[in-house]
Amino acid sequence: MSEEDESMSELEEQEKEEQEKETTYGKEDKRGGVLDYIMSLESVPPKLPPKLELLRTRVLCNNDAPDHTDTIQYSGAYASLGVDNSLRLDHFCKSFRVEVIRLEEDELEFDMIGIDPALANAFRRILIAEVPTMAIEKVLIANNTSVIQDEVLSHRLGLIPISVDPRLFQDLGEDNDYNEKNTIVFKLHVCCEQKAPRITVKSDQLKWSPYGSQFPLESKDSHPNASSKPKTYTSFSCSQDALPEFIKNPIGPKDSDIIIAKLAGGQEIELEALAVKGIGKTHAKWSPVATAWYRMLPEVVLLKEIEDEIAVELKEKCPVGVFDIEDIGNGKTRATVAKPRACTLCRECIRGGKEWEDRVSLHRVKDHFIFTIESTGALPPEMLFIEAVKILEAKCERVITELS
Structure with missing residues (x-):
């Protein structure tokens, strides 16, 4: 093969590679836009470092007061790391879900996962004040x-x-x-x-x-017609x-x-x-409700192995029975988190000095809400939530209509 033929084949391969790149870029653009394509490159970190991810998604419940309670929902928050943190509809549709935990005649408990606190509070306010x-x-x-x-x-x-x-x-x-x-x-x-x-x-x-x-x-008529019905x-x-x-x-x-x-x-x-x-x-x-309220999902993490007498002490410190003790053999026992959902964040487990704060960590999940509806009886609680969704939808449509 001549040098001219070799150079022509190299040019054709380069053009083919460029076409493949453009095709891939076009597909990514259709699926999620330019941002998704950029985020798929190897030079861009796929997610935040663990420390920042913890602060972004969790409320840290310290001994004195909670920390990092704000929700960060704007794109420039972690722009220097190449992470887009804006609220996007496609990501919301994938992550949002509702899980019914308990349904009774006049009471409903369910989890709303992947939602902003402002929207959860909007449902609460509509249930209390706007469902007829x-x-x-x-x-x-x-x-x-x-x-x-x-x-x-x-x-x-x-x-x-x-x-x-x-x-x-x-x-x-x-x-x-x-x-x-x-x-x-x-x-x-x-x-x-x-x-x-x-x-x-x-x-x-x-x-x-x-x-x-x-x-x-x-x-006011002093002489009403006797034949007519009053x-x-x-x-x-x-x-x-x-x-x-x-x-x-x-x-x-x-x-x-x-x-x-x-x-x-x-x-x-x-x-x-x-x-x-x-x-x-x-x-x-x-x-229509006796009460409608929500709380963030509690998260209890044991930072180290807690064994024997200290495990028994930890179990006795919790008034709602979040912790339990399991046998690990050889006459030893250790503490486990048995019912994290029951945690009321009384912080009794981390009181008693820094040694307890180094053993147990308490968090709240920022986008996971435990929602409870207690109906007065006019409508069942599950129907009340559906009516609240319809009212919020009507509000959004009215705003969109006025803006357009």
């Missing part, structure tokens, strides 16, 4: 001779959770037109006979009135118990043993209560 429910708003008192004042009695009635799906009702308009689509009416009439023992009025004595209010509306405080066009949603699920208080009042002999309460739709931001009685 039905609650007693207006009380029409015909007779109240008990020791409880009218306004206190009305307030107690408003705080009684009502077992009904609020999604079946509309919001009360500005015209205050109480009808079967936006109002639930309850009536209460209890009387204690003279010289009879004291009686307790409970929430199970609140009776659903599917036909609406029965109290006649006060009229107007009431509601304008129901049909009975609510005829609707298919309520045939098998009658409306009533969630709990039947909530004490409303106590009546002595000769005392009486007669009233009607009108429940409407609202949110907890307006008043706490509309909040």
Whole structure:
């Protein structure tokens, strides 16, 4: 082969290599952009050093106070190391997940993994203040001779959770037109006979009135038409118990043993209560949760082997039983972390001098949240979380629409 042919073959090989590089670069660009291609090069460190990675992903719970509690979510934080730390949608979709730990009738515990604290707190605030429910708003008192004042009695009635799906009702308009689509009416009439023992009025004595209010509306007309039906405080066009949603699920208080009042002999309460739709931001009685809270996942690390008497002492120091003791043979035992999730970060295990701080390290995982929802009973807790997701989604869509 001539020198000219050899030079031509070398040029062709170089061009082929360049084409392969461009093809590889193009594929990486389609998958994750230029940044992913750069991060795949050997000269770029694939991840942060262990020390920085610990500070980025963990809260260090020292003996006196937690440290490194801030979340670092901007791209330039570790730019000098070639690591992009910005929040990216593709990485979020891969890492985010929800794991249900415990589900009961009115309580739900689940893990939210791979999410920023701001979003976790947004769900908590929406659950408390923005998921709508039905609650007693207006009380029409015909007779109240008990020791409880009218306004206190009305307030107690408003705080009684009502077992009904609020999604079946509309919001009360500005015209205050109480009808079967936006109002639930309850009536209460209890009387204690003279010289009879004291009686307790409970929430199970609140009776659903599917036909609406029965109290006649006060009229300015001094000569009302006797043949016409007297107007009431509601304008129901049909009975609510005829609707298919309520045939098998009658409306009533969630709990039947909530004490409303106590009546002595000769005392009486007669009233009607009108429940409407609202949110907890307006008043706490509309909040669908007894509480909604979260905490970061605790992480307990033994920095060295803890054996024999010291292991027993460590187990006794923890009030919630995070540590356990296992037999390692030859008459020796050592401490192990049996239930790290139960850790409340009381820090008893690291108190007692520097020697204990050198044995045990306590952390919190910054992007792993243990979320607990306790429902008041209007909706099951898993449904409350779904409604909170829908509300947050609607907020995001509204912001995007206004910006565009």
